Amino acid sequence: MAELKKFLIRRLLTFVPTLIGATFIVFIIAVMIPGNPAQLWAGGIKASKQTVELLIKEYHLNSPWYVQYYYFMKNILSGKAISPVTNTNIWKSITTRLLQVTLPLTLFSFILIVAIGIPLGVLSAIKRNTWIDNVARAFALIGISTPIFGIAYILIFWLQPHGLVALAGMPLPKYKITGIPPIDALLKCDCHYLLIFVKRMWLPAFLLALAGIGVITRVTRNSFLDAMSSEYVVFMEARGFPKRRIYMHILKNSLTPVITILGLMFGGLLAGAPIIETIFGLPGLGRYLLQAIYNFDYLTLVAGVFFVAIIYITVNLLVDILYGVIDPRVRY
């Protein structure tokens, strides 16, 4: 346990530099792009000189980049930053979109990846070289190689007439505990809201998960087969273990690479969110950041990257801790 504490402290120390690094790179790219942001923000060529002057002063646009970065970070972290384009509080508009839409969406698809990908991979390995295995592998291949926007429209076209998907609106529950609607509904046992949420979210979440399901199915299958040929499996047979118990041992042994990929995949889900949110008209962070790019609202963009980076780093930290939980040989 002492080891874990030290490890966590070490990781927290690298947490801050990683965050600064991620935001810094995006910020620099945005600042270095030639053009006059103040002019753009004020409304283009017809903007009044006075407004442009005010914007330049407000956002320190004539100062060197590091001064700009300093003020930007200060305002973001104190929650006072205002977007020059939408005139709303950046912190607030990003966190609400993240918590209400993007995080539920990515968590939902993450759960789908784990709940479908791992069992499918195990089944595929146990029934290897049978038709079950072939079907599972074909499904995995299709999942990995089909672009989501293509399959999304086909599925919408097919399912929408049957009333199986809801395509508009993003209802929110009336109460607020954590700020993440489905989790709040779970805590309140509000099945009615959960049903609405699932109906709206299942297809976007599934499509976002599709590639991940394919990858996890294949990784689980191969890793499971590897573990299956270990000598300790024969030794368990030699001790008369029932099949189910042996499979549980094998599964635990084959989980390490699966968890590595799941951790990396979470970033991919966040990156895939803009496309899915755009297709399904979900008012999430991904779509919001896309809008920010169109509007050259790099302050919102960098702030968005900041939050995504926080989530990504946290997830990877969890993955590293999980390694140790699963495998006693791991030293922190």
Next chain:
Amino acid sequence: MTELRCNDPIIEVHDLYVYFYTYAGVVRAIEGVSFCIERGETYCLVGETGCGKSVTSRALTKLILPPGRIEKGKVYYYPEPSRRIDILALSEEEVKKIRGNEITYIFQDPGTALDPLYTIGYQIAETMLVHGRIRRIKEGIPHAVELLRKTLIPDPERRVKAYPHELSGGMKQRAVIATALANNPKLVIADEPTTALDATVQAQIMELLRKLKKEEGLTILLITHNMGLVAEMCDRVAVMYAGTIVEEAPTEELFKNPLHPYTRLLLRAVPNPLRRMDKLESIPGTVPNLIYPPPGCRFHPRCPHAMDICREERPPEIWVNESHRVACHLYTGKASLPG
């Protein structure tokens, strides 16, 4: 069918055939193996790598995984002298009740035989759990401590919580032996239990097996390629070559009076504990490919005494005295071994 000579057998194997169906072809791993093990003795299967010792031992509890298959033969297990169980006729579920319970295994490499993700204690307790000796893993931990003490692991209270990677090779093998003893077995099959260990540790493990055999009243089937171990441990020996038993005799008799040409060459190839030797000789030729085994006697391509009949006919098993049998055409009828 070969006649078996045991007074109180614990295991009888009649005319066993095991084939492996690989992509390269059908490997005829075991062909016509027959032997019996007396209750309470230490019986040895000895032979080169790949001669089918391990496969034979695993077939005793139907532990042949695909692509292997037991083609024919009988394995009788006698839990008590008067009760006979036809192992190969049992369903997988039924045989699992015997395997790991009454007949247990010790594997060659303790480094890979244990699941790396669970503690030693857990794995010992689990062995008891699946055979209904305990209801929960926790119940088994005190038993596991006792078993580790029995296998002479120092500080068993602490080791029971250790993971396999935290133990040395010898210690791991002791833990494996503890799992094999967990359910008070009648027959322990030790499949090259010391091959993966250092020489000094080997001696300790063999000493441990001997002690346990005496204390627990075990019957041991020892599989090895080490003639020294055979001389040290075994009451009776069967020499295997390319999937068949070529000779079987009480240990001392075999070392003093080896009859089969293979046994003779084998004894010249390893340091004989009973005789002074100036030079070790190797056996010319190589072990045959068991996908296309030589017709007749499987040893004839390497045999210095090969005759025409050896190429055509499988030699019968001949009892040359009360307890010594050999499968060689040299001993059919009048012929005596030249040289």
